[in-house]
Amino acid sequence: MNAQQPILQVRDLEKRFNISGDFLDQLKFQGGKIVRKQENVHAINGVSFDVMKGEALCVVGESGCGKSTVARTVMGLLKPSGGSIHYNGERIDQLSDRAVLPYRKKMQMIFQNPYASLNPRKTITQTLEEPVRFHNPGMSETEVKDKVKAVMFDVGIDPGWGVRYPHEFSGGQRQRISIARALTLDPEFVVADEPISALDVSIQAQVLNLMMKAQEEHNLTYLFITHDLSVVEHFGTRVAVMYLGTLCELAPTKTLFATPRHPYTQALLSAIPRLQDHRPNHIKLQGEVPTPVNLPSGCVFHGRCPHANDRCRQEVPKLVPQSDGSQVACHGVEEGRL
Amino acid sequence: MTTPVEVLDIPTRPSAWARFKDTHLFHSFTRDKVAMVSFGLFVLYALAALFAPLIAPYNPYDPASIDIMNSELPPIWQEGADPAFLLGTDAQGRDMLSTMLYGTRISLMIGICAVMLQMFLGVLIGLSAGYFGGRVDSFLMRMADIQLSFSTMMVAIVVLAVFQAAFGAELYADLAIFMLILVIGIAEWPQYARTVRASVLAEKHKEYVDAARVMGFGSGRIMWRHILPNTLSPLLVISTVQVANAIISEASLSFLGLGMPVSQPSLGSLISSGFEYIFSGAWWITVLPGIVLVVLVLVMNLLGDWLRDVLNPKLYKG
Numbered sequence: 001m002n003a004q005q006p007i008l009q010v011r012d013l014e015k016r017f018n019i020s021g022d023f024l025d026q027l028k029f030q031g032g033k034i035v036r037k038q039e040n041v042h043a044i045n046g047v048s049f050d051v052m053k054g055e056a057l058c059v060v061g062e063s064g065c066g067k068s069t070v071a072r073t074v075m076g077l078l079k080p081s082g083g084s085i086h087y088n089g090e091r092i093d094q095l096s097d098r099a100v101l102p103y104r105k106k107m108q109m110i111f112q113n114p115y116a117s118l119n120p121r122k123t124i125t126q127t128l129e130e131p132v133r134f135h136n137p138g139m140s141e142t143e144v145k146d147k148v149k150a151v152m153f154d155v156g157i158d159p160g161w162g163v164r165y166p167h168e169f170s171g172g173q174r175q176r177i178s179i180a181r182a183l184t185l186d187p188e189f190v191v192a193d194e195p196i197s198a199l200d201v202s203i204q205a206q207v208l209n210l211m212m213k214a215q216e217e218h219n220l221t222y223l224f225i226t227h228d229l230s231v232v233e234h235f236g237t238r239v240a241v242m243y244l245g246t247l248c249e250l251a252p253t254k255t256l257f258a259t260p261r262h263p264y265t266q267a268l269l270s271a272i273p274r275l276q277d278h279r280p281n282h283i284k285l286q287g288e289v290p291t292p293v294n295l296p297s298g299c300v301f302h303g304r305c306p307h308a309n310d311r312c313r314q315e316v317p318k319l320v321p322q323s324d325g326s327q328v329a330c331h332g333v334e335e336g337r338l
Numbered sequence: 339m340t341t342p343v344e345v346l347d348i349p350t351r352p353s354a355w356a357r358f359k360d361t362h363l364f365h366s367f368t369r370d371k372v373a374m375v376s377f378g379l380f381v382l383y384a385l386a387a388l389f390a391p392l393i394a395p396y397n398p399y400d401p402a403s404i405d406i407m408n409s410e411l412p413p414i415w416q417e418g419a420d421p422a423f424l425l426g427t428d429a430q431g432r433d434m435l436s437t438m439l440y441g442t443r444i445s446l447m448i449g450i451c452a453v454m455l456q457m458f459l460g461v462l463i464g465l466s467a468g469y470f471g472g473r474v475d476s477f478l479m480r481m482a483d484i485q486l487s488f489s490t491m492m493v494a495i496v497v498l499a500v501f502q503a504a505f506g507a508e509l510y511a512d513l514a515i516f517m518l519i520l521v522i523g524i525a526e527w528p529q530y531a532r533t534v535r536a537s538v539l540a541e542k543h544k545e546y547v548d549a550a551r552v553m554g555f556g557s558g559r560i561m562w563r564h565i566l567p568n569t570l571s572p573l574l575v576i577s578t579v580q581v582a583n584a585i586i587s588e589a590s591l592s593f594l595g596l597g598m599p600v601s602q603p604s605l606g607s608l609i610s611s612g613f614e615y616i617f618s619g620a621w622w623i624t625v626l627p628g629i630v631l632v633v634l635v636l637v638m639n640l641l642g643d644w645l646r647d648v649l650n651p652k653l654y655k656g
Binding site for chain 1: 548
């Protein structure tokens, strides 16, 4: 199959959250006049990327940089404020609930917190069978049961446990059940929103291996949200680095870890603790992440970037393809200064 | 056609009763004497109400069985009592025991039906308000505020008095029970709506709701099948208290002459009808149904308190 075919195309995605409350809260008294003031959190600011068929695209970044928002917007849990999302060439971000149903079957999501993502009042079998019945109304009762049993086997959950409730399972088992729920519909594309960050380290590897096994067996494409760089190195085909709602760098995993181009990526990678850390050469960034309510002008990173110049403070950098296959949004890299 | 590999040893689910015996609810019930006594009394009331026609020695609704000559006979332990009437008779010569049994039946029925109506309206409105949020939420909750700003009794008195004046006492007597259920049911729905909304607001941001949305389930399915089952424990708690409140409301309305007619007395109208005779010595017509009413309401409130303690997630995580 063609590995270079994009399954998901995200273009100039924007998402703003209004934080100014209702109409009365928005009225402010300023300079002797009553003015209406609206404030927004700019969670995503013009993010564009493609997810290729069969790959695992990892999105990394620190807390609050908008990676989960990207995942939720792609899945249609949030309506984008701007931009477009195409799945297999069809635009899906403006479809009605009914029209989007066929895509629900192909796109599934695994959630971060296995303690909250399973309905506490439903047994495992009920949780797993409901989506199968809902999306395949023609299936007979035995077919549904066989399907669920097969998926439970796949993820290493004894089908005999199906009569139990989620609180009777450990975190790792619950996350397996969540994965099973996503797999019951035979999806092509799975968004995983920090699926292992709530788990014990020993369980993390198990769940990660299970996801890789599922990728091979079911020919899945992943959009994998994480903040754990070692997981990215192990799991990702390509990596997208996000900072304050923008994409800094998008590169094949090996390239990114070998030669990070963007100053933020360099700082991020230097923060990975290594076993042979005799001479730590951590790049220490100055200052704090700016608030996403009032975005800095120009490059969002300019306030903390050691290489920033006037152009960085005024002009927003665009993702520019590089010779080694990566894409970097940095004026310095573009000009050859870095 | 199953190969031996596919044959699985699936443990059978224990029976519902066996599972219930293992719950925190059951355990704390067996340790709480107040809860056990209250529950026992409530069951007694429920059985008495359900089988009133079988237990009662007389039928107080049958005018043929009433003799005015038997009026105001005292209970059996007082002088001048007739052994045929265990707890005496009222001013019309009806057997107090039978009348009270039928009255409990009517009071409980009005209480439970009114609460079912409240619950239906409240759950529907609270669930929509909490789930859809935004303008729907603001609109529905302001409606609830408006409804709550009129006290239940005021609404009930106005509606019932107007109905009685407009359609005459005779029609009113026929429809009184439905009117009471409607009025009490509609006046108190905000209690449920607020409780449900609060729970829904807490539940709807949990990931299992997002998971259901990702599956493509419709709003109705998510609201009723996924969120509602997780909001049931607070509903159970307020239901016990609300039934008690509804019974009290009905009794108060009956006492004011706007409730059940004298020919089909509820506990409240019995108390009211005996009030005129209390100073002539016939205290039992008011006091006996009064005791029955107070015990019923007390028992329900005690059960509600106990349930609230048991189901409080801060005290026990289940």
